[in-house]
Amino acid sequence: MIKNKTIVVIGGSSGIGLASAKLLAGKGAQIIIGGRTPEKIEKALRFIGMAATGHAIDMTQDESVANFFSKTEKIDHLVITAAGAELGNFLELDIKKAQSFFESKFWGPYRIVKYSAPLLAQDGSVTFFSGAASRRASPGFACGSAINAAVETLAQTLALELAPIRVNTISPGIVNTPVWDSITQDKQKLFSEMESKLPGKRVGEPSDIAHAVKFVIENQFITGTTLFVDGGYLLTN
Numbered sequence: 001m002i003k004n005k006t007i008v009v010i011g012g013s014s015g016i017g018l019a020s021a022k023l024l025a026g027k028g029a030q031i032i033i034g035g036r037t038p039e040k041i042e043k044a045l046r047f048i049g050m051a052a053t054g055h056a057i058d059m060t061q062d063e064s065v066a067n068f069f070s071k072t073e074k075i076d077h078l079v080i081t082a083a084g085a086e087l088g089n090f091l092e093l094d095i096k097k098a099q100s101f102f103e104s105k106f107w108g109p110y111r112i113v114k115y116s117a118p119l120l121a122q123d124g125s126v127t128f129f130s131g132a133a134s135r136r137a138s139p140g141f142a143c144g145s146a147i148n149a150a151v152e153t154l155a156q157t158l159a160l161e162l163a164p165i166r167v168n169t170i171s172p173g174i175v176n177t178p179v180w181d182s183i184t185q186d187k188q189k190l191f192s193e194m195e196s197k198l199p200g201k202r203v204g205e206p207s208d209i210a211h212a213v214k215f216v217i218e219n220q221f222i223t224g225t226t227l228f229v230d231g232g233y234l235l236t237n
């Protein structure tokens with residue numbers, strides 16, 4: 001079902017997107033990855049191996065997105081893990097930073113689907129990424145919560161408008177990826193605290209989420225769904 005399919009992974013140069021690209025390539029998919037940094041793309045392509053290709057794209061820019069998809073004729077499955085991240089309490093977070101977070105994690109994927117929808121196979125799929133903050137409020141993440149909820153509801157409407165193309169969202173819990181190095185002072189301390197609270201006593205690995213991506217792509221009866229792959233994060237205090 002995945003063999004010889006063309007799968008585009010925007011965000012495939014790091015973290016969850018990279019693990020997903022690697023897993024899907026191993027199942028015989030033709031992978032195309034996208035991200036802003038050419039060096040990260042080159043390194044990721046060496047890691048993925050197989051017949052993967054990649055191009056630079058900034059999903060916050062119309063021209064860049066149009067240019068990326070002009071290189072592709074047909075897409076079977078689209079996975080969008082790319083996102084920026086901004087933490088900060090509501091009263092302290094600069095409104096421009098809050099807006100740039102929306103510009104990246106909401107309007108980026110919105111723009112990606114807008115430009116790529118004409119290329120998508122009718123039996124294909126789109127997989128968005130949100131995050132557990134959409135259903136579990138936590139201080140410092142007001143913007144993230146709102147964006148994640150917006151992504152999940154966008155996906156539901158697109159599941160109707162783009163049908164029969166299937167559209168789903170995966171909501172990860174805390175996963176050990178490079179994003180945490182950029183937004184926390186002490187990643188290990190945060191992870192240790194989380195590990196003591198989570199039912200499985202560990203944070204996620206990118207491969208945990210990659211398996212969910214494969215499931216959502218393969219299962220022809222799943223659409224309009226938000227799949228929580230969070231190690232029980234929503235059950236914790």
Ligand SMILES: NC(=O)c1ccc[n+]([C@@H]2O[C@H](COP(=O)([O-])OP(=O)(O)OC[C@H]3O[C@@H](n4cnc5c(N)ncnc54)[C@H](OP(=O)(O)O)[C@@H]3O)[C@@H](O)[C@H]2O)c1
Binds near residue numbers: 040178
């Ligand atoms: N990791 C977690 O604990 C966690 C928890 C909840 C939700 N999530 C969500 O899961 C998804 C994947 O997260 P991750 O941890 O794998 O992130 P990551 O390791 O930081 O990777 C993000 C990827 O997106 C690309 N990217 C960022 N901005 C972009 C832009 N404007 N245009 C194109 N590409 C862009 C990055 O490459 P460049 O920087 O080179 O562009 C990179 O390839 C995100 O939606 C994130 O919010 C993650």
